[in-house]
Structure formats: C-alpha cells, structure tokens
C-alpha cells in the first residue's frame with residue numbers, strides 16, 4: 001500500500017532538503033546519508049511538495065478547501081513565518097502562519113487520521129538554562145516568533161493527532177536564506193565584520209534534519225500510538241554566531257577580520273535567547289538516526305553550496 005506524504009513549504013530550507021533526499025533515495029532505492037547511517041527505504045512512499053501558491057497558510061479558507069479535497073497519510077509542515085525580527089512588526093501575520101494555520105493542519109490531521117510532523121524552534125525557550133534543554137522543560141519565549149511557535153506546539157498537543165513536533169535550531173543549508181550564505185556573501189565584500197558572540201546555540205544542517213524527519217516517518221509514522229510528542233533534533237555541539245562565522249571563514253579561507261560584539265551592540269529588533277542548546281537524547285533513541293557535529297555538517301554544506309551556486313564565494 002502506498003503512503004501519501006504531503007510536504008508543506010516546498011521552498012523552505014527543510015522542504016528543499018527533503019526534496020533532495022527523496023530524489024536521492026529514489027535514485028538509489030534507499031536513503032543512506034553516510035556510511036554510518038542506517039539505510040531508510042522510501043519504497044511505498046509517494047511525496048507531494050506544495051508551496052504557498054497551492055496552500056497559502058495566511059488564508060484559512062484556502063487551507064480548509066485544500067484538505068477537503070486532499071487526504072494524506074503523513075503531513076510534514078516545513079512552512080513558517082521565520083523572519084524573527086519582522087515578526088515583531090507583523091505579529092498577527094506571524095501568528096496566523098505559525099499558530100492558527102498549524103492549528104488547522106492539526107485539526108485536519110486528526111480528522112483524516114494523518115500523521116503530522118510539525119517543526120518548531122529552540123526560540124520557545126528563554127535561554128536562561130545552564131544545561132541543554134529537555135523536551136519537558138518549561139518554554140518561555142521572549143519574542144513574537146517564539147511565542148507563535150509555542151502556541152503552535154500547544155495547539156498540536158491539545159488537538160492531539162498522531163504525530164510529532166520536532167524542535168530544531170539555527171538551520172543552515174545550500175537552499176534559501178541563512179547565516180552561512182550571508183557570511184559567505186559579506187565575507188568577500190567586507191574587510192571586517194562584527195558578529196554576535198553572546199548567543200549560544202547548535203547550528204543544524206537542514207539535510208540532517210530532513211534525514212531525522214524521514215527516520216521518524218520510517219520508524220514511527222505507521223505505529224498506532226495516538227499521542228503527539230515533542231522531540232529535539234539539532235547537529236551536535238554548541239557555539240556562538242561569532243564561532244560559527246569563524247568556522248565558515250576558516251573552511252572557505254575567506255580573509256575577513258571578525259569582531260565579536262554583544263547582542264546589545266547589535267541591537268536587533270527582536271530579543272533572542274542567550275543559550276538554546278537542545279538535549280537530543282530522546283530522538284536518538286529512535287533506531288538508525290545520524291547526528292553529527294555541526295562542523296562536519298557545515299563542511300558538507302559548503303561543498304553543496306558550491307554545487308548549487310558556484311558563484312556564491314567568488315563574487
């Protein structure tokens with residue numbers, strides 16, 4: 001029997017990474033991210049990827065119309081209002097996309113008995129912890145984006161379709177907009193660059209998160225268990241944005257002087273948590289999951305960026 005899987009947010013970093021892996025898996029019959037990882041067979045899965053042109057999360061009636069006509073075994077929500085600063089200026093729109101639309105997705109998943117995979121964020125936490133955050137730790141978001149993501153989690157847990165919430169952090173990839181691509185662009189344009197050094201988190205390669213999502217589908221989506229659960233998945237290790245920039249410049253031999261600055265100096269519109277390392281022990285109990293250090297994933301991502309956009313580092 002074929003399992004129909006819907007990926008919402010096909011243009012997101014995660015959505016494009018899923019498309020990449022699914023394409024590779026069909027090519028090779030099974031997905032194996034590296035020699036250490038277990039092969040995930042995607043035989044019997046039929047993926048559909050939709051963007052806002054087909055499913056606009058800002059339009060509640062469009063969401064209902066879509067799911068009235070389409071039914072899936074698994075729904076993966078990769079779409080979100082992800083501009084953390086802009087969310088302070090457009091809290092209602094951020095709330096609609098990140099919370100109210102997700103509440104609708106959860107209701108449809110419950111009605112259709114679909115397995116819902118919803119992606120959430122380390123920014124549900126306030127960053128005052130002194131050890132990596134557990135799934136069970138009390139969230140306390142300090143910006144509008146984090147508040148909207150927390151409300152999405154609470155809606156999923158309350159409506160309780162079969163499924164999982166996966167919190168992740170500091171996503172980077174060869175796709176879309178992210179810190180790595182910004183550093184590559186600015187690093188070759190400027191002689192010096194000031195980067196925040198008092199926020200600590202775990203950079204996470206969207207390809208590795210995509211593999212975790214596919215592992216969850218392969219190992220848990222078919223189980224009859226009915227309780228929605230939270231998991232944390234990030235690459236291993238923790239660093240500051242300054243450390244992250246330094247690693248990017250070192251790996252690409254970019255000659256740009258980095259200057260560490262505080263969040264206060266940077267003065268972004270939204271406040272950000274100071275420390276958001278997530279404890280991954282729970283998700284790592286699922287079989288066959290790969291979790292590598294962020295530096296190793298960054299090296300692979302930089303190679304992929306050269307393939308996808310060879311001009312990125314030479315302009």
Ligand SMILES: NC(=O)c1ccc[n+]([C@@H]2O[C@H](COP(=O)([O-])OP(=O)(O)OC[C@H]3O[C@@H](n4cnc5c(N)ncnc54)[C@H](OP(=O)(O)O)[C@@H]3O)[C@@H](O)[C@H]2O)c1
Pocket residue numbers: 009010011012013014015051052055056057058059077078079080081082097119120121122123149168169170171172176177206
């Ligand atoms: N980026 C991070 O550092 C980070 C950290 C922690 C958690 N997360 C979470 O991880 C997930 C994936 O993030 P990402 O970085 O891969 O996302 P992303 O690259 O920023 O892309 C956001 C996606 O949301 C879609 N979207 C926005 N408004 C929409 C609407 N009204 N209707 C339909 N789609 C809409 C965008 O579509 P368009 O291309 O049409 O705009 C795009 O596909 C999100 O849930 C995010 O909250 C991200």
